[in-house]
Amino acid sequence: MKRPLINTLKGVSILAIAGFLSKILAALYRFPYQNLVGDQGFYAFQQVYPFYSIITTLSLVALPNFLSSLVHSSDTPEEDTRQFFQLTFIFSIVACLILTLSSQPIARLMGQEKLAGPLVMAILPLLLVPFLSLYRGQLQAQNQMSKTALSQVIEQVVRVCLIIVAAILFTRLTNNIYTISFLAMLGSFIGGGMALVYLIFTTPFKMNALFSNFFTISSKRNVLKKFGIPSLVFTFFMVYMLLLQMIDVFFVKNALLNMTQGITSNQAEVLKGIYDRGQPFLQLGLVITTSILTDALPKLTKRGVVSNQIWQAVTYLSITITTGLFLLLPSMNDVLFKSHEYSFSLQLFILQIPLISMIQLHHHALFLAHKNKQSGLFLISGLCLKLILVYPLTSSFGLIGASLSSLISLLFVYLLYMIYSKKMPNALLNTRFWLAIIAMSFVILIGTHFFLVDNRLLQLIKIGLLTMISAAVFFKVSKFKLKTLLT
Structure with missing residues (x-):
């Protein structure tokens, strides 16, 4: 079929x-x-x-x-x-x-x-x-x-x-x-x-x-x-991120127990719970790009190939969302989980967002080209690398190592797709885009470090306002129109 x-x-x-x-x-x-x-x-x-x-x-x-x-x-x-x-x-x-x-x-x-x-x-x-x-x-x-x-x-x-x-x-x-x-x-x-x-x-x-x-x-x-x-590879891709989570399920706690400083089973479970906080942040970052992709791909796919519009939209959106989340995550960790611990490991964790988004796009492009075996092999290679890396990196560097194991594996998969398809992320050469990212980041950093509040509700309101203001600054400086990108 x-x-x-x-x-x-x-x-x-x-x-x-x-x-x-x-x-x-x-x-x-x-x-x-x-x-x-x-x-x-x-x-x-x-x-x-x-x-x-x-x-x-x-x-x-x-x-x-x-x-x-x-x-x-x-x-x-x-x-x-x-x-x-x-x-x-x-x-x-x-x-x-x-x-x-x-x-x-x-x-x-x-x-x-x-x-x-x-x-x-x-x-x-x-x-x-x-x-x-x-x-x-x-x-x-x-x-x-x-x-x-x-x-x-x-x-x-x-x-x-x-x-x-x-x-x-x-x-x-x-x-x-x-x-x-x-x-x-x-x-x-x-x-x-x-x-x-x-x-x-x-x-x-x-x-x-x-x-x-x-x-x-x-x-x-x-x-x-x-x-x-084709159906097998499609199904495999649908559960791919869950399979990465499954590897963490079997290896992260056990690796934490074997760290050189030595921790108890209860402490390892608490640490794994902190590491798992990254999942809702990751989902929130991906929900926008994946939902837009699901709706836009049928419209933007022409003659069996993915249009340049969707490549640009995914590149810009995923990097912009990740940058905002990365900078706001310590504050969000405080507000949502009442803890500032291990924020950097969670920040590393969410860097998966642009990689996952781009891998999804490459996977779709190969599906349209009927090159499903190649796509399946790339995905399997990433899982194998994750299996190899997760235990030694976690036992050596703790939660930072666990986050790096996923990040490195996905980066490897993305590079395989990119080399095979010879599709370079040329959208990243856009100078105005990077100026907009810098302006957006500046707004978030100013708001985070100079407008301090103690109440959790007020902190949540502050994060919401910073998100809206920084997003407005980004679109103003970049002059990107999301509707134009996706129509």
Whole structure:
């Protein structure tokens, strides 16, 4: 299947809006959650979160997109849909069973056996994957994006509300961070369940026929063949950042325990929780560029190539957002997490934003050129480098080393893409852009160091005002018009 996902670009604006709202919610709830449960409680949640998030990505984007394109290109759409559902059903049951039985060993590899319970609950949404993927894929095939989008928002809203309720319970009923992590992950499962209930009641679809001829093997092989390299690489890229997080889950705490100065297990968990603060900052930085990309790419892709407009827009936006976040992050760390500790390691962590944004763009360009194997190899190379670097760098330099391991790995992937495609970031030669960055930075530094306030609410207001003023200065000096770049 040469172009298995192109048809899903229709109606992407609706999904982009839903995705934007969901990503905002996914980033913002972490701030009150950490304030309620502390750094160690945040650690207990973040250690199992990548498992849940990978599962959600499958049911939200990867598998529905594949089913949608499968239905469009198939001569026997009903038969292929049935085989798709049966394959995902078998996969989800087997994977859920294996991971559940392996939860204790996996938790030990993470460095904390008490994570086994939360891990089981994080894995449980696997059972929803075949059903959510089926409904969302069918709706996308019919170009009914609004129901898919609304199910996504319902899932996220219910999930976030129940996670916050679990965190509040921590302050009232128990001091066991692993119980709260378990309840938070239960909230995630219930959120997915509520999305499925909505889809069942609003989408006329007969499920009975999907279970007929369940053990026919040959037709299932045909569906697997149709999945192909393009869909595999697409799915791989969708979960790529989560796989980097997964590597951190297994190595960062264990590496911290082996630092030369020696720290206890509890101290290592607190440090890992502090390191995990970087994730919501990273998501907030990426939510703008990725959402704009999702909406703009179908419009700006011409004759199978990505236009220069989108290259410029992504370059300018990602660097500008990263610069602002980098300078404001110590203040944001104080306001949002009541701590100034390890701000530099978090600043290094968010430098991933422009790299991820540019990698996403290169990946899309190679997808359009049907060069998916090369893209897959570049991404795998980055994961391998992360695996090699994370333990020695973390054990030698602590959280700074952990941040550097991701940063170096992504830089390596970006360089591979850039060398292969021979696409240089010429937008960075724009002198006016750098003058605008300097002016914006000057405003932020002046505001941060000379207008001091103690109250957290006033500090938050100050950060908001600085963000708006510095953004206005940037666009004034640069003379860039975002609407012009993206139309």
